Amino acid sequence: MINEFNENGYLILNNVFDQNTINSCKEEILHYINNINNNNNKSCEGISIPDFINKKGFENTINLKNNKKIHELLKIIFSGTDYRFCSHNDIGVNRIVGWHKDKLNNQYSKYQTINIWNKYNQEKHEIVKVLIYLEDHSNDNYGLKIIPKSHLNPNIKIENTKQLKPKLGDVIIFDQRITHRGMEKNMDGTRILISFGFGKNNIFTDEFEKGTIQRQNDQNNL
Numbered sequence: 275m276i277n278e279f280n281e282n283g284y285l286i287l288n289n290v291f292d293q294n295t296i297n298s299c300k301e302e303i304l305h306y307i308n309n310i311n312n313n314n315n316k317s318c319e320g321i322s323i324p325d326f327i328n329k330k331g332f333e334n335t336i337n338l339k340n341n342k343k344i345h346e347l348l349k350i351i352f353s354g355t356d357y358r359f360c361s362h363n364d365i366g367v368n369r370i371v372g373w374h375k376d377k378l379n380n381q382y383s384k385y386q387t388i389n390i391w392n393k394y395n396q397e398k399h400e401i402v403k404v405l406i407y408l409e410d411h412s413n414d415n416y417g418l419k420i421i422p423k424s425h426l427n428p429n430i431k432i433e434n435t436k437q438l439k440p441k442l443g444d445v446i447i448f449d450q451r452i453t454h455r456g457m458e459k460n461m462d463g464t465r466i467l468i469s470f471g472f473g474k475n476n477i478f479t480d481e482f483e484k485g486t487i488q489r490q491n492d493q494n495n496l
Contacts, residue, residue, distance in 0.1 A: 276350050283425035284438075284448035290343050291406070291443045298334040300408045303365055303466055306331055320369030325490035327363050335365070338406055339470045344445060351447070352400060352474055360401065360483045361490070362471030368464065370457050373430055376403060376450035376471075378485040385485030388477055390451060391428050400474035401482055403450045408466040410442035416457050416465050418446055425449035 279285050307321060310331065323329070327336045339359060349355055362376075378386045390399040411417035418438045424431070430453050440446055448454065450471065457465065471486070473479030 275347070279351055279447075279449075282422040283452040284420055284422070284446060285347070286438065286440060287343060287347055287445040287447065288441065289443050290341060290445045291338070293442070295334070295338075296408050296442060299338065299468070300466060302332050302335050303367070303408075304464075307367060319371070321367040322369060322493070323365040323367075324493040325361075325363060326365050335468060338468060339363070339404070341445075344404060344447075347447060348402070348404075348472055351402060352472075356475050357400075357472055358475055358479070360471045360473040360479050360486065362403070362469065362483075362486045364469050364490075366456070366467045366469070368457070368460065369467070370459065371455055373432055373453055373455045375424075375430065375453055378482060378489075382485040382489045385488070386478075386481045388481060390478060391426075394477060397474075397476040397478065399451065399478040400476070401450050401479055402447050402472055404470045404472065405446040405448070406468040407440055407442075407444070408468070409464070410440075412439045412441045414439075414461075416461055418448075419455050420448065421453040424453035425451040427453075 275285060303323070306323065306329070326332050327339075348357060377383075377390060388394045405418060407417060409416075415437050417440050420436055420438060421432070421434060422436055425448075432453070438446060456467070473482065
């Protein structure tokens with residue numbers, strides 16, 4: 275599994291969450307959107323709920339990041355326990371996002387002073403995203419689209435794309451530098467994606483976390 279992850283930049287972990295767990299999270303998120311959100315971070319490209327772990331009413335959803343199966347795989351990816359949750363967390367509802375890499379961009383790029391594709395003092399960039407969909411995408415194209423191996427290339431080149439089709443309860447883990455995108459157009463119904471970031475305890479994660487905290491604070495008008 276680790277060889278596959280290092281080569282292609284992603285893995286799918288099957289059957290992590292059961293239907294009851296997923297339903298409880300969906301209830302929390304829909305309640306927030308319908309009763310509390312007041313259209314913050316809502317646009318024609320969907321709804322974003324950044325840094326939801328610091329908001330009330332997401333107890334079940336927050337607890338997903340502590341799942342034992344996920345951390346068993348993270349220990350393999352990070353070659354041990356020297357990693358941490360690095361503050362990135364958000365919920366996307368029916369979001370339309372183009373091809374990109376999950377790095378610090380625009381005014382937040384100043385926080386990432388070390389080139390994330392080079393080694394620094396024998397350390398390297400090791401930050402992953404954990405994605406959890408609250409719907410089954412095994413028979414549609416509304417799941418994640420990626421370009422395998424693109425986590426090793428700083429350029430965004432759209433070729434050899436792969437459509438992932440995670441089943442309900444599956445988890446996708448990918449190197450955040452991989453080129454990927456979400457939905458290309460609006461869909462009928464609701465598509466909810468929960469994201470958490472984890473990184474090796476080193477300077478790359480330190481810098482990314484500082485920029486991420488600032489970005490999420492700005493998105494929440496803090």
